[in-house]
Amino acid sequence: MKANPAIKIFGLVIAFVLVAPTIIVVATAFTESSIITFPPKGFSFRWFEEVLTSRQWIEALQNSLITGAIAAVLAVVVGISLAMAAARGTAIPRTGLTTFALMPMLVPLVVIAIGVYLAFVQIGFYGNVFALGVAHSILGIPFVFINVLAALTNLDPRVEEAARASGASYPITLLRITVPQILPSAFVGGLFAFIASWDEVVVAIFLVTPGFKTIPVMIWSQVREGLEPSTSAVSTVLTVVTLVVFGIVALLNARKSKRTATS
Template sequence: MRAGLFVRVFGLVFAAILIIPTVVVTATAFTEGSIITFPPQGMSWRWFEEVLTDPVWTGAIRTSLTVGVLAAVIAVLVGTSLALAAARSGLLPSSLVVAVGMTPMVVPLVVVAIGVYFVYVRIGLYGGILSLALAHAVLGVPFVLVNVLAALRSLDPHVEEAARACGAGPVRTLLRVTVPQILPAALIGGLFAFITSWDEVVVAIFLNTPTLRTLPVVIWGQVRSGLEPSTSAVATILTVVSLVVFALTAAISSRRSRSRRVH
């Protein structure tokens, strides 16, 4: 049964409302003027040039990328480790492992933020790039866990049994047979973890120091003090990176489903 005309029109109108904020921010970034106006006056790359030559912004971009990549790598390792135990451990109940790995998703960010802030100040980890990467890694773990667990559960156990029967030890089977099969899922989870860190503001605000400011933290400061077209330009850069990462995850999952169909 097709949706009625009214519902379809509602869908289109609401779709427009959903994308208006993204469109407005992107458009205002290209203004020639020095205040945010919509529709923008003229069309120029002026504000992008300003952002990419300003050491505050370029430093923040570098910090964001470093923190995001570190957080994603840690999240992939941790999430995969948890998924292996959740899918196959004979000792630990699966639901317990999944609960441990998924909890960071439901705890309010403010609570996570003050918790890690207290601990890092106490143990002297506060201020380093690793401090934020570790905190962000925790937030990325659920995405890796969900993806890898689903991949593990859809694996054909006979492949691993065959490897074992041919004399491969458990570690060798894991690294040579299991890991290559769950790699695309782990990669998708890792990309989600990267974006989680790339976009995250609340924890990053609590852990920020003059030498540790991610892009969202600098934007946050600007948004609160006064809006400028440069903020729109940075916001556009932030969005473009997110969309590129989204396109990557989509490409990986469509390749995966294609190769599965071939089997």
């Protein structure tokens, strides 16, 4: 069935409206001018060089990468645990666990930020990558939970029952049967959790200090003080990293679909 030409045109217009701001930001990162102008004046890599040689930007980049990695690992551990409890457990209703795991998607981000800030300040747990990584892992849990729960739902529980009937203990069954089946889904969820941390600014603003900032917080600070092409350069780097991660996810999903089709 062929799509209506009007629907195709409408879709292209919507796609252009969504993508256009990013294209403009990327274009202004290569300007020779000292201020952001569009169309850009000339072509130069000077702003990328300035960012990559700036101690503040490099430290912020390192903080963002480490924070994202911590958030992804913690989100994977907690997300898998909740998904296992929802799919195989009986103590807590599946609906209740699902609602709890998806709560970070349902609650307004600023509410989460204030709650995390009030809780962490009470114990002096802020101003470092681990504190922010723990906070960001909360935002990443739903991505892992959804992916792993879908994998567990598609996994025939009789396979696990057969392994236990053959004498395998529950830990052995979990490690040799269940985990290998859900690992690709958990990895994809972890990548999404990393991206959720990589470009998050609301929670980060509450937990950073003058000596500890992430890339999004640095961008936000510059936007408030005055736009410079270096801001566009950093935004371009953020966009490229995000696209690379989504590209990896797309490749993994394509391989998974191909494997499923041939099996």
